[in-house]
Amino acid sequence: MSYSSRSRYSRSPSYGSYSRSASMSRSVSRSRSRSLSSDVENPGNNLYVTGLSPRTTKKELEKHFSSEGTVVDVHLVVDPWTRELRGFGFVTMSSIEEAERCIKYLDRSVLESRIITVEKV
Template sequence: MDIYVSNLSPFVVKEDLNNHFSKYGTVTSANIIIDKFTSRSKGFGFVTMPDDAEAEKAIKELNGSIIDGKTITANQAKPREEGPARSGYNNRW
């Protein structure tokens, strides 16, 4: 199961997520989403746990917990909705 984790401190790294979630079971991956222009954390990330029961327990226990001084939100990740393509340019012309 993929878990969406938000409201992360800019100083949290993937190893921190791995450490917190691995207390509840096997973590196959943990990633922090980085802004490609600033190279800084966007304040959210994803954790993948193969066992759904372990992932649900981790979500229940860690949602609302504090990591690096910030109260995080953890819930099951939902597939990204496809929207209109973005060009990266302002299309006012």
């Protein structure tokens, strides 16, 4: 009886812990390298904007933020199936000072009759 219970719960050699630990260690090291590089890629001029209307366009968002500085990039996040705006996006300003000015003056501002929130990423 002990033989049958042992064989029921024993692992086959192909599913050994060595292969799992090796793959897990590779994924951990990969994620660490991504986090280090993301700090380098984001010096602080990337902004997270929420509360957007589904009808908001890139041009409207760029125009709204250009009052506080030079807009480098606007990325609106859309649903992959419906292609409808999900209500948030990212705006990259040309400098950290301009990004801080956007947070100070455009946070809780109104865009297309909606109050938007602006934060650092």
